[in-house]
Amino acid sequence: MFFFVDLMTDNTDDQLDRINMEAAEWVIRHSGGQLTLEEQQSFEIWRSVSPLHAAAFCRASSLWSDLDVGGSKKGTQHRKTAKHVAATGMFVLVLGIGVSWLEPARWFADYTTRTGEIRTVQFNDGSLAELDTHAALSLRYTANERRVIVVGGQAYFTVAPVSGTEHRPFVVDVAGGTVTALGTQFMVARDGSDVDTIVTEHTVRVAKENHEGILRSVVVSKGQSVHFDRSGLHEPHAVSTATLTAWRTGQLVFDNVPLSDVIARLNRYRHGRIVLAKRSLATLRVSGVFACENIGGALTTISQELHVKTISAGTLVTVIY
Numbered sequence: 001m002f003f004f005v006d007l008m009t010d011n012t013d014d015q016l017d018r019i020n021m022e023a024a025e026w027v028i029r030h031s032g033g034q035l036t037l038e039e040q041q042s043f044e045i046w047r048s049v050s051p052l053h054a055a056a057f058c059r060a061s062s063l064w065s066d067l068d069v070g071g072s073k074k075g076t077q078h079r080k081t082a083k084h085v086a087a088t089g090m091f092v093l094v095l096g097i098g099v100s101w102l103e104p105a106r107w108f109a110d111y112t113t114r115t116g117e118i119r120t121v122q123f124n125d126g127s128l129a130e131l132d133t134h135a136a137l138s139l140r141y142t143a144n145e146r147r148v149i150v151v152g153g154q155a156y157f158t159v160a161p162v163s164g165t166e167h168r169p170f171v172v173d174v175a176g177g178t179v180t181a182l183g184t185q186f187m188v189a190r191d192g193s194d195v196d197t198i199v200t201e202h203t204v205r206v207a208k209e210n211h212e213g214i215l216r217s218v219v220v221s222k223g224q225s226v227h228f229d230r231s232g233l234h235e236p237h238a239v240s241t242a243t244l245t246a247w248r249t250g251q252l253v254f255d256n257v258p259l260s261d262v263i264a265r266l267n268r269y270r271h272g273r274i275v276l277a278k279r280s281l282a283t284l285r286v287s288g289v290f291a292c293e294n295i296g297g298a299l300t301t302i303s304q305e306l307h308v309k310t311i312s313a314g315t316l317v318t319v320i321y
Contacts (some may be wrong), residue, residue, distance in 0.1 A: 015052075022046065023056035029279065030061075039279075109136035109151045116269050118247065118292065123148075126160035127170065132247050133268050133292070140173075150174040153268075154189035156248055157181070177208035177228050182219075187245055198225045200241045208233040252290045252298070259284040262302065263320070270295040277321035281308060 026043055029035065035043065047053050106112055111121050113131045120130045121137075125146055129137060135153025146168045148157075159170045159181040172179040172188050175195050179188055184202035188195065197206050199220050207217035210232030218236055220226045225239040246253040252269075254262055260282035263274050269292050276282055284306050290298035299318065303310050312318040 016056075019050075019052050019056045020060070023053070023060040025279065026057060027060045029277075105151045106136045108138070110138045112136045113153070115271055116293070118250070123160075125166060125168075128158040130156040130158075130248055132156075142168075144168060146170045148172050150188050150190050150195075152190055154187060154247075156185070156187045156245060158185050159183065175228075177206065177233070180205045180207070186220075194227070194229045196225055196227050198239060198241055198244050199223070200245065206233065246289075247292060250292045252292055254286045254288055254290075256285050256287050258282060259286055259302075259306070259320075262286045266295050266298060269293075272317055274299065274318045274320065277319050281320060284308075 026046070029039070030043075047057055111129070111131060113119055113133055113135050115134050117133055118131065120128060122128050123139065123146075124141070127146070129148070131137065132154045135155055136151035137155060138149040138151060140147040140149060148171070150172060157170075157172065160166060161183045162169065170181040172181075174188055174190050175193050177195060179186065179197050182203045182205060184204055185200045186204050187198045187200070189198070197204060197220060199222050201222055203219050203221050205217055205219050206226050206228065207215060208228040209215050211230060214232075216233045218226060218233060220236045223238055223241060224236040225244070226236040227234045240255070243253045243255060252265060254265075260276065263276065267274055286302055286306070288298075288301065288305070290301070299310065303320065308320055310318050310320050
């Protein structure tokens with residue numbers, strides 16, 4: 001609850017979200033035993049970067065202490081591990097309520113999907129939008145423009161072309177940037193202020209102001225992706241569009257992807273959270289094809305292939321260690 005108050009009164013939500021979650025990770029790592037010299041140095045550097053870091057660590061430590069983690073030495077090692085995981089789960093739950101699960105913007109969206117849901121909607125001009133899990137869109141169609149706002153998540157658009165009586169441009173408004181269709185199919189994926197546009201047919205024009213307020217735009221062609229964030233617009237590059245849009249057919253495809261990125265993706269399709277107990281696990285590489293509707297099976301396969309272990313506290317949290 002501490003984090004909820006802070007975020008609701010601060011206008012740098014994404015920054016505080018990141019800092020609070022990093023603080024949570026450091027508290028969990030401290031609770032697991034003595035840090036290595038390298039880890040301790042990394043922690044001291046992280047904490048000294050900003051007073052916000054130190055304050056977040058104090059809040060997280062206090063909350064962790066209130067959960068009485070590691071206070072008992074009774075029982076077998078497995079029981080102690082289970083207790084640790086259960087407390088970790090509660091910790092993640094409290095953090096989640098504060099920084100990511102309450103999303104007022106979604107309450108007012110015209111179209112949303114629940115966790116694990118994939119659905120297709122058709123707009124009154126005939127354009128289609130396929131919404132991935134936990135996505136949200138709003139429509140702002142006017143006499144002069146067809147504007148779609150991506151509130152969160154990712155959506156694949158099949159745009160009704162400008163022809164005959166339809167003269168209005170189709171514009172996707174997302175995180176302060178725009179994606180204008182030039183008769184096309186494309187996907188827009190939003191994660192906070194980070195946005196990726198992947199084009200599967202024809203071209204789009206992507207525009208975004210950089211941190212100096214200078215507007216820049218690029219044309220993105222079929223088979224390319226472009227990223228923008230608060231710093232501005234990056235350069236388009238070639239991607240495997242089939243891999244990135246595989247969720248449309250109920251699949252998740254990973255090709256030599258860091259485990260941390262895979263976990264972030266899997267978490268979007270399940271209730272509860274998957275977390276890594278050690279930061280060193282984040283860089284392990286994953287390749288495979290998994291079903292969106294069977295995240296548990298995907299996690300089992302990944303843990304076997306990487307020779308890591310998992311333990312769960314009900315459906316709330318699964319820890320990889």
